[in-house]
Amino acid sequence: MTPQERAEGVRHRLRDYKASADAAIARYLPRREPARHLYDLVRDYPGRGGKGLRPSLCMATCAAFGGSVELAARSAAAVEMFHNGFLIHDDIEDESDLRRGRPTLHAAHGIPLALNAGDAMFVLSMRPLLENLPEIGPGLAWMIFAEVEHMVRESVEGQAIELGWVRDNPARLEDADYFRMCLKKTCWYTTMHPIRIGALIGAGGSVPPDALNGFGYFLGLAFQIQDDLLNLVGELHKYGKEIGGDVLEGKRTLPLLHLLRTLPPARRRSVLRYLAKPRRRRTQAEMALILSEMEDFGSIAHARQTARFLAGAALEEFDQVYGQLPQSGHRDFLRDLVVFMIERDL
Amino acid sequence: MATSKTKTAAGGRKARSAPPQSPPPAGEADDSGTKDDERLAASATRLVGQAVSVLERELSAGISAARSLQGRYTDTDALRNRDPDDVMQRFRKDAHEVVDLLMDLVQVAASSASGLAQRAIRVRASSDADQPAGGGIPAIESLGAYPGDTIAVRMALENAGAETVEAVNFLASDLVTASGLRIAASDIAFTPAEVTIGPRSKAQVEIRVKVPSDAEPGVYSGMLVASKLEQVRAVLSVTVEKAPETE
Numbered sequence: 001m002t003p004q005e006r007a008e009g010v011r012h013r014l015r016d017y018k019a020s021a022d023a024a025i026a027r028y029l030p031r032r033e034p035a036r037h038l039y040d041l042v043r044d045y046p047g048r049g050g051k052g053l054r055p056s057l058c059m060a061t062c063a064a065f066g067g068s069v070e071l072a073a074r075s076a077a078a079v080e081m082f083h084n085g086f087l088i089h090d091d092i093e094d095e096s097d098l099r100r101g102r103p104t105l106h107a108a109h110g111i112p113l114a115l116n117a118g119d120a121m122f123v124l125s126m127r128p129l130l131e132n133l134p135e136i137g138p139g140l141a142w143m144i145f146a147e148v149e150h151m152v153r154e155s156v157e158g159q160a161i162e163l164g165w166v167r168d169n170p171a172r173l174e175d176a177d178y179f180r181m182c183l184k185k186t187c188w189y190t191t192m193h194p195i196r197i198g199a200l201i202g203a204g205g206s207v208p209p210d211a212l213n214g215f216g217y218f219l220g221l222a223f224q225i226q227d228d229l230l231n232l233v234g235e236l237h238k239y240g241k242e243i244g245g246d247v248l249e250g251k252r253t254l255p256l257l258h259l260l261r262t263l264p265p266a267r268r269r270s271v272l273r274y275l276a277k278p279r280r281r282r283t284q285a286e287m288a289l290i291l292s293e294m295e296d297f298g299s300i301a302h303a304r305q306t307a308r309f310l311a312g313a314a315l316e317e318f319d320q321v322y323g324q325l326p327q328s329g330h331r332d333f334l335r336d337l338v339v340f341m342i343e344r345d346l
Numbered sequence: 347m348a349t350s351k352t353k354t355a356a357g358g359r360k361a362r363s364a365p366p367q368s369p370p371p372a373g374e375a376d377d378s379g380t381k382d383d384e385r386l387a388a389s390a391t392r393l394v395g396q397a398v399s400v401l402e403r404e405l406s407a408g409i410s411a412a413r414s415l416q417g418r419y420t421d422t423d424a425l426r427n428r429d430p431d432d433v434m435q436r437f438r439k440d441a442h443e444v445v446d447l448l449m450d451l452v453q454v455a456a457s458s459a460s461g462l463a464q465r466a467i468r469v470r471a472s473s474d475a476d477q478p479a480g481g482g483i484p485a486i487e488s489l490g491a492y493p494g495d496t497i498a499v500r501m502a503l504e505n506a507g508a509e510t511v512e513a514v515n516f517l518a519s520d521l522v523t524a525s526g527l528r529i530a531a532s533d534i535a536f537t538p539a540e541v542t543i544g545p546r547s548k549a550q551v552e553i554r555v556k557v558p559s560d561a562e563p564g565v566y567s568g569m570l571v572a573s574k575l576e577q578v579r580a581v582l583s584v585t586v587e588k589a590p591e592t593e
Contacts, residue, residue: 176399179396309389313398
């Protein structure tokens with residue numbers, strides 16, 4: 001099978017899993033009043049067609065471990081709904097203008113209504129977890145609830161670390177600092193918990209979920225680094241957010257940390273001054289200069305290479321942990337996803 | 347976890363980042379000889395090793411606590427197929443299960459601290475109502491005893507406060523088994539009978555339990571309390587084993 005065929009296979013499966021998750025999510029997003037000020041907003045982001053990575057990981061893992069896509073659908077829906085709630089609030093916190101190629105929710109409706117829609121999304125995500133009870137039993141339902149609680153707590157802690165960096169402008173951060181922030185902000189809720197939840201449900205609680213942490217972690221790091229790269233060097237029409245937006249927002253991404261460690265002192269100080277300014281006063285010209293320096297000083301290459309190393313580590317973890325499972329399309333999807341993650345352009 | 351293998355390969359915990367260098371863009375590395383290959387491998391090992399140590403430190407702090415709670419369920423393959431009718435019934439009983447869990451955790455903590463007497467019980471002079479109890483109720487367990495034995499368990503006490511704790515003595519309740527068998531409180535003695543502990547110092551009290559010669563095998567548990575110190579409580583458990591056959 002060629003790499004292109006593999007990638008096409010992954011895309012195909014992502015679409016299938018996402019369709020199942022979307023159907024589950026639709027059951028939990030009310031169509032009633034107040035529509036114009038709340039539920040229309042709540043349904044906006046889920047309808048914009050993301051990749052559905054989180055529910056796909058959850059449902060594929062469940063099926064690979066002997067369950068079914070359907071059995072994990074509620075939990076997958078809950079995770080994806082939390083994700084959409086985070087996106088609404090993230091866009092406000094980051095002052096972002098675009099999300100999946102269209103104005104962000106607060107850009108379109110104002111901050112108060114957008115904030116409230118995010119709150120609503122969090123509350124609505126509880127319902128599928130409650131309704132897990134008759135489907136998977138109280139013991140598992142409780143474990144999944146505990147998983148989600150940990151997932152959300154880690155995410156807000158990671159978000160706090162990142163926002164704190166943007167505000168306090170630390171002069172020097174190492175790659176390990178980035179990995180820690182990324183573990184908390186991204187990995188737990190994008191990959192690790194969806195995988196853990198899927199395995200718990202699929203194996204009926206008989207698989208220790210910690211055994212799957214390594215795979216999810218490496219996959220999540222590779223995913224986030226690729227996401228950061230696309231933000232810097234991607235194409236707007238595919239990526240759907242502002243190119244260079246992370247630089248304008250002052251986000252501490254792997255390439256930026258590398259650049260700050262590598263630039264000559266005078267130039268480094270001037271980048272730090274740029275990062276100390278409020279976002280609205282950072283200019284496009286300054287941003288473009290930083291982007292070109294990231295190319296020139298090898299920061300982009302460093303991040304690309306790191307993503308590849310981590311993808312390699314993820315494959316090794318996969319073979320160790322999933323290698324014992326019976327062959328299935330779900331299992332192959334999870335393995336092919338690793339390479340897809342760092343090759344994708346959207 | 348399989349990551350530990352990777353970590354070992356990385357050569358120990360969190361090495362500081364090597365001085366920044368511009369790695370060759372991937373794809374160009376293939377044709378530049380063994381040296382570059384080695385540098386590439388070293389770079390991969392270092393970065394992945396850093397990532398692993400970050401994960402492991404975070405994990406040891408958080409998830410392991412959650413797992414000790416979840417451990418109660420991990421072998422129950424049939425959970426998924428449970429009769430939905432008893433589901434709501436079970437959830438109504440949740441309050442009881444929470445109590446069970448807390449007791450379990452206390453016992454896990456106590457039995458994992460190999461020397462049972464090493465777990466000091468905190469005391470302080472004033473019964474400061476704002477002071478949280480902290481750490482739950484300590485459990486003191488004896489190893490197995492035979493009927494007719496007198497066993498001794500040491501209890502460590504620590505006064506973390508700035509005032510002397512004066513003339514405390516101890517009381518025990520009857521020790522009972524789940525089936526209602528009993529060792530009377532009068533068979534439990536404390537040496538010394540009264541103890542005074544200076545500020546920021548420790549003391550030891552020996553608990554002696556005389557197991558009646560007609561005691562049936564079982565785990566006998568009861569409460570210990572300290573006079574004047576309401577916040578000092580401990581659970582005492584004595585395991586009585588069947589006496590060996592005598593010839």
